[in-house]
Amino acid sequence: MNEFHGRQNYVADPELMRAVNIAMVLQKPLLIKGEPGTGKTMLAEAIAQALDMELIIWNIKSTTKAQDGLYVYDVVQRLYDSQFGTAGVDNIEKYVKLGKLGQAFTAEKQVILLIDEIDKADLEFPNDLLWELDRMEFHIPETGKTVIAKHRPVVIITSNAEKELPDAFLRRCVFHYIEFPDKELLAEIVRVHFPDLDEALLTQVLEAFYRIRQLPSIKKKPSTSEIIDWIRALQHGGVDPKRVVKEIPYLGVLVKKNEDMDTVRRMWR
């Protein structure tokens, strides 16, 4: 059995790696929650790379229906074709296009399926997928065929907790909550992204960063992706490390809301 041990360009804490391996052994979907910017989506990519499997990403939007993931029967195209007598109109299979879930099922090798931001869709969406994720098969009434997974895909689901997920759905998942990394882990993550970063700058950046996060009135706390952008900006601007904590240059990269900008400026005076 393959095991996930993190990846050169993705730093995972041991708890997360444990959860990934549990989900893979039990063949259950892994549900990942966490603050925005803690690398939920990145995780799937890292696992795919580490295990050398193909990654299929199904991005969920507010209009996505469960059916879209299975297959789409293009009636309108068929209707148009029928008007002009195009050959092959009789062949319904020509108009049945597999969705992301369908692609994952029919893949020749085991793949990783990332269902990204499942909470964006309608409340009923997760329930509509219960059977398919449990049994890893679905039926296409139009062609009378059943698509059965050749290899059970490793399913990773991310959620930003915008909506409650139904209990019946949760019961079938392995759950992991990505906590915001502590100072050491974050330093490690930063080093992965900037292997030759000046230690002095890193210390200063981390200090300023955690001080901003700890301000009680900050509404949108800066996250990992913001600190990485910030360091890039600081490097590009050639800022002297001594100025970082004192002045917080390029604050706009770190803090995105006007109220938060004012708060930081007020506290730093």
Added chain:
Amino acid sequence: MFEDFLYLLRRNGLKVSLTEWMSLMEALEKGLHSSSFTGFYYLCRCLLVKSEADFDCFDRTFLQYFRDVPFEQEVSQELLDWLDRPDVLTDYANWDEEQARINEMLSEEEIEQMLQERMKEQTEEHNGGNYWVGTHGMSVFGNSGLSPKGIRVGGQGMHRRAFRVAGERRFRDFRGDNTLDTRQFQVALRHLRQFSGLVDLPATEFDVDNTIQDTADNGGMLTVRYKKPRQNTVKVLLLMDSGGSMDYYAQMCSALFQAVSKVGHFKDLKVYYFHNCPYNHVYRTPNLMSADALPTDWLLSNLSSEYKVIFVGDAQMAPHELMGGYYYGRDRQRDPDTPKCGLDWLRRFRNKYPNVIWVNPSQRPSWGQYWTQTYDTIAAIFPMFPLTVDGLEAGMKKLLAR
């Protein structure tokens, strides 16, 4: 195996189902806890708990259940592996009854601090003592010590770590009964929706079913049909208490206000302000300036009863402010139908709108009779919910219920 744990979890409010329990058993059989107690803790957590809001409850239950489990067997095995010294747990020569009792009294934090101090002082190896970091001793830290309590230095997977993780209760802040930020309020507010296709909107959505039907009826000539989009039909009237005792909750109320206005999926949203209790005027701005005043009567006669009404206020005021007296006294009229006090106005709201809730950022005061008086009176008229994520969700359900 330890089914009691399942029942204890359920008794503490975690809805662990049999499916999840069976997965745990399967996982244990497959050795996914990697034969360590810490591994077992994480395995239980990721299979049995499905929300970070429940982590805290789980931690407490876990501590409660596994506190008295005897560990000797497992630990001795681990120690043997790690130290490769077979005499470890049979060597009781250094046992010191009194030191044991002293150590028992120390708290986790004290031990941690002592350890830090000792690490600075210590320069050489010590074994068998009761002060330094070493093995075989009675000190509260080190390897294979005999102290009933302590920190193991070095090595992984010590049996107490799970307790340390659970004992930290890092997820206390994620509990559902905490008041949290705008985003979570928005999630709660999203429950307030009723979709209907019967709204006065142009038909702009492509209607596949009818297009097929009509095309077929039309002998195969394509006939495109459109239908009206489905839309949320919920209208909301939000009335917020402003000023005075509400200033303490200003941040929370502004978070709620932002959430309500940001959700943006209501068919209509009206927001007005009042102080303590609505009287014959409500106000368009939280400053309650008379220029922004609006007669409450106008509100009651112009907003139809399909509006869902949410009051936000601490419901704590001087009793005469609710029951009548100075605040209302001046323009009282002889007409018996005219409301005579704040309470009468609230009753009018209740009679007009079938769906009204009162959301309260404050808890019922536990001291004194004075402030609870108006709190209880209002709670008797409107269903009252605390301004927390759970409370708001319950409130939204109440608003939708017929």
